[in-house]
Amino acid sequence: MSTLRALAKAQALTAGRAQPVATVRHVHLVERPLVLVPLALAGEANAPLAVLVGAAPDEGRLLVVPQPRNRDQRFAFAAELAGIVLEYLDGFRSVTEAVPVDRGRDVRHRYADAPQLLVPSPAGVTFLRLFGRSTRFRRTDGEYPVHPSVPLLGRWLTFFAERAEHPGSSALLAMTDALTLHWATGQSAVEDLHLPALLGWVDPPPGLTGAQAAARAEDPSVCPPAGPATDPDFDNQVLAPAMTAYAEAGDDEVARAGAYAELERLLRDQLAPTWELMWRGVGLLRSLPAGARVGGRWDGDKDAFTAHAEHVDAGGGPQPRRDGAVAAAQRLHRLERAAASYAVQRAYDDPLVMAEHRLTGEAFVGEVILADPKRVDDSGKRPVLRPRIQVVTTEPVAVPVGATLWSTARPAQKARVVFLTPGDGKTEVVLELSGGMGRGLTAAPGSVPEVGERLCLTTLSEAYLPVATFPAVEETPWTHGGRPAGMDPA
Known part of the structure; x- marks a missing residue:
């Protein structure tokens, strides 16, 4: 935990409300x-019990598995969920956009937008990952076939995970x-x-402090x-x-429908508050303005969505x-490069966020008192x-003489x-x-800081990180997947 977040958590406990740790989204x-x-059903490995799903507050659709241990019912649920999720994904595949590549000499095409899934907590992400793993290899023919949409759903859930x-x-x-990225509460991680x-701290009901709202939220009956x-x-x-009543209804259609309706009611009551x-x-997240570099990271998600869709379409x-x-x-x-880039962009x-780096000596803020914008090194x-x-x-x-810094106002300039x-x-x-001032011996207007301007200078750089090279699989030792020397490929 950083020093500023620890301070914000202490302030939240004193104020009775979560404190912002970000100025942008x-x-x-x-x-x-x-x-x-x-x-999920307790005591079973990733056995789906129900899901409330939709793309608008008034479009929530409840899917229920009356007997999660029943294989047919579980995959019928998967097929029903696939109908919703895949239809949602297809809604983003009608419009494409051209993206210049090779310094504008060529273009490539990708989808103009990408889908986004939201779940309550990291445990929900784990649920989708495991559910995707349990469905993406299912056969659509032969013994125990499933609906063709089930393995496709599994592949997409794995992609999102x-x-x-x-x-x-x-x-x-x-x-x-997403919320803890922008607010610090007075409770533990x-x-x-x-x-x-968490929302009790971030947005407590009228008349309650964050601690009181959080304590109230700990009561499962509320x-x-x-x-x-x-x-x-x-x-x-x-x-x-309720599940026993459904099982005991047997072939009695009336009793079975009544038991199913009761299960739906009970599960909806559990899911509706969340x-x-x-x-x-x-x-709450929409109330914050988006950061300047958020759109660029979303372009990466659009590229990934386009690439996976093309992979699926190609068989x-x-x-x-x-x-x-x-x-x-x-x-x-790739993850290490993305993590480093993400930290700098934030x-x-x-x-x-930059204030945390100022505390560690990786950045400082100062005022320009002298400037020589015409200096030429010959x-x-x-x-x-x-x-x-x-x-x-x-x-x-904390930087030595000879170190290279970057200004947040002019990130292309060293x-x-x-x-x-x-x-x-x-x-x-x-x-x-050097850099970011044009190609001549005269600096472009505004490219050199002027006297009186306040600058934030940092060792953090947005410079391109080169991609490492890796050997081909056949060039690795047999302990790492390569083929032993002299072995017949067949």
């Missing part, structure tokens, strides 16, 4: 996200993660995983669990008798159960424009530290600028 929100609130692991992706969001308690786990008392005293909280959370196979050694290393490398977008083979500025700051400067002069409570820093 760092996640993308589509106009019509698909909200899923799943429930994998995107959820990608730092900065908004394709599949857990509402608790574990308690923040409970959506009703605020049912946000799933996929259910309350044990509800399981034993309410759900079990459904309302999900849309309250969406409204490509489902995702493997396990990645090979090379594929796993490549995936880890800091550049948000002064509150010590090399040809003269080059190298303006210098002098910045004074009252913050600690600033090399030439001199450091510590003083009485302040430090003067002389910087030599």
Whole structure:
């Protein structure tokens, strides 16, 4: 936990309300996200019990599995859910956009927008990942066939679960993660995983403090669990008798319909409060302006959606159960690069996030007191424009002479530290600028900071991170998937 977040949590406890730790929204929100609130049967491995799903507050549709241990009912539920999810996905495949590549010499096409799934908590993401794994390899013919939409649903749920692991992706969001990214509460990180308690701090009801609203949310009779786990008392005293009544109805259609209606009522009562909280959370997130770089990260989600849709349309196979050694290393490398880029982008977008880096010495804010925008360095083979500025700051400067800094206002411009002069409570820093000023020996207007301008300078860079190279599978040792020397490929 960072120093500023710890301070914000202490302030939230004192004020009785969650405190903002972001000034902008760092996640993308589509106009019509698909909200899923799943429930699983206790004591069974990823056995779906019910889900409330829809793309608008008044469009929630309840799907129920009366006997989750019954294989036919589970895959009938999967087929019904597939009808909703796949129809939602198809709604994003009608419009494409051209994207310039190769410095504008060519274009490629991708879908103009992408779908977005929202679940209450990380446990909901895990539920979708496991449900995708249990359905994407199912056969549509032969013994125990399933509806053709079931394996397709599994492949798409696996796609979204994998995107959820990608730092900065908004394709599949857990509402608790999205809210805690922007607000700090007065409770522990574990308690923040409970959506009703979290929203009790972020948006407490009138007359209640955040602590009081969170304590009220801990009562399952007032605020049912946000799933996929259910309350044990509800399981034993309410759900079990209702499921028994359905099983005992047998072939009696009237009794069976009545028992099913009772199950629907009970499960809707459990899911409806969380459904309302999900849309309250969406409204709170929409109240924040989107960060400047959120759209660029969403473009990455659109690219991933387009690529997977094309793979499916071309008859490509489902995702493997396990990645090979090379594929796993490549995936880890992509995630590491994305995590580094995401951290820098959040800091550049948000002064509150950058403040954490200022505390660690990775950034400082100062005022320009001198500027020489016409300075030319002619010590090399040809003269080059190298303006210098002098910045004074009252913050600690932990970078050495020769270090390269970047300004959040001009991220394409490098600033090399030439001199450091510590003083009485302040430090003067002389910087030599390069890049982002045009190609001539005269700086473009506004490209060089002027006297009086306040700058935030940081060691964090948005510069392109090169992609590592990995060996082909056949070039790796047999312990990592390669073929032993001399072995017949057959």
